[in-house]
Amino acid sequence: MSLAQTILPFIGGRSHRPQADEVDEIFDPADKSTLAVVPRCSPEDVDAAVRSADHAFRTSWRSTTPSQRSAALLRIAQTIEDRTEQFALLESQDAGKPIAAARKEIAIAVDHLRFFAGAARTLQGAVAGEYLPGTTSMLRRDPIGVVGQIAPWNYPLLMAIWKCGPALAVGNTVVLKPAETTPLSTLLLAEVAAEFLPDGALNVVTGAAQTGEAVVAHPTVRMVSITGSTRAGRRVAEISASQLKHAHLELGGKAPSVIFDDIDPEVVAREVAGAAFYNAGQDCTAATRMIVHEAIYDDFIKALSSAASGYKMGSTAAESTTLGPVSNALQYERISGVLDRCPARIEKINGRSSEALNGYFIDPTILVGVEQQDEVVQNEIFGPVVTAQSFKTPEEALALANGTNYALASSVWTSNLDRALRFSRDLEFGCVWVNNHLSVTAEFPHGGGKDTGGGKDLSIGVLHEYTEARHIMFGSLGSQ
Structure with a gap:
């Protein structure tokens, strides 16, 4: 991906050219120079992304085993690590990060994606057994379907990983919208991931609030997740509530x-x-x-x-x-x-x-x-x-x-x-x-309450949030 050119959203395993003419100009905040031009996705483009994700979910990704999903995420993580300098340069220029800090954040993103890959194989739940006479109960954790996600501009790649990593790990497919000011590293992530995922498993749509609302409101999207401001989180919760879909909200702090x-x-x-x-x-x-x-x-x-x-x-x-x-x-x-x-x-x-x-x-x-x-x-x-x-x-x-x-x-x-x-x-x-502040480890949850929302990222618990817990009970028909 070269800079100072038009960078397209990524839908169905390939770059996608929206029909509308609206674009966002991406600037380097350190010197205000133009880095790239990125088209804004319309509701029709979002619909194409959701349909692609739904097709990938129903025909391939939901049927993969935990080990297959884990292997794919590990390959993505390794490719990101191998291309650290490319990702770090985009993150530095796009989000205004000192290059040394950008490299460290890429390393953290890789580590967290590897955690999600491992956690895909270690989901836990109640032990199958006879909890009522004459019955046997078991717990299934099945993927929800198409997940719509909105990531912020402060840690573009890391937050994209926090979003799509656990969702993909348990068998969902994703339509992810990065912030309109910092989409470049997320679009590169989609390009890298396409080598290891089915077409449509990870789609990246670009644009501002209108694009995000189209993702959240789409009836095929079964769950939405946002990291962002409390104001944006309230809007996501409002739209989600009208369709009774689960909303994972990780919002502001003080x-x-x-x-x-x-x-x-x-x-x-x-x-x-x-x-x-x-x-x-x-x-x-x-x-x-x-x-x-x-x-x-x-x-x-x-x-x-x-x-x-x-x-x-x-x-x-x-x-x-x-x-x-x-x-x-x-x-x-x-x-x-x-x-x-x-x-x-x-x-x-x-x-x-x-x-x-x-x-x-x-x-x-x-x-x-x-x-x-x-x-x-x-x-x-x-x-x-x-x-x-x-x-x-x-x-x-x-x-x-x-x-x-x-x-x-x-x-x-x-x-x-x-x-x-x-x-x-x-x-x-x-x-x-x-006697510490700001350290984060993937093994423990990250989130809060009150105006921070209630969503918890990281830990194996976030993978549970991206599944549907289902109680399966077998009854006895008596001796045959």
Whole structure:
């Protein structure tokens, strides 16, 4: 796949040229140069993708064995790994990631796809047996059918893998829509996968909200899955509810880091800075709210400011760049608007100036003097911007941490084991890190509650979500 050309959606095992003339121009957010032009799929194109997926499901993929599906996913993973540099370059240019970070994310995507491949062969359930006299019960986990999926722009390839990996592993077929600003690595994934999957097993349609809604609303799509904003998730849930189809929603976050005074503030500041500013803060689990014990608050803010100043912004192709731009113009405008609306009492501590750069760069920023009801505390910013609050007691820290509508991720930093255990219980988030933040492993679920939705990605549990659990009971006709 070369850049600065028209890149087509992928339907039925091949590139597909939509009939409509609408296109999205794909930009490199680091310098605003044009990378490619991608057509928008119409509802008719989405219908072609769904019909292709349904045909592949009914004629081939649903009938494969777990070992055959596992082998296919492992071959896809190996090909991605073999072509790491190609994928990393697309991810770096398309999503504004420093090239070194892009390579690491490709490696993680490969690892997670290999996990899904292995998990395909180890699904578990109730043991077959006689649970009622004269009967034998067994549990089947069968694929659902065509799954419609919508992936976000912050981790284009990784989120595509989180979507299509488990769905394919259990025998479903997929119609996947990447974000309209970052479709390139997902289209390359479809091209790679076509070598090992039946035609139509993995289709990638391109476009904006209209295309996504067409996927979600299609009557042949039996399940939908989205990783994205709470607003987008509510819309998906609304459309899905009208057809009583299952909706897997993994949405926004506003992660607190609760930092006690029994740790070294400089050490923790360096760790938390990485969790706050990685990927320019465009991560729903990013450490966005610093809740710091008053005894070390000033020292911590000083250390965090110093850590923020250590990031190097610039060309994403440079190995030395450690902080890239935000992913697109709209996100740049949103973050800038949030910062402009801050009340005068909020002080903005900027770690480094991006004024000389041409792309969509945002200075790593610490907001102090915030109050709990402030927009910057309550709403997802999704950029390299964090807030800082102080607390006196553990009860106050918990109230501040839990006092938002999001419930995805959190962390507590302390050397006190009893306190760590208490906070791991009382922090109302799907993921609680202790003396860590942002690490993810494929073996454990990733997701939360409240406005984060209820969908859990990763772990063998997500494969269960992509199956229909069916109770099969055999009765006795008596002696023959």
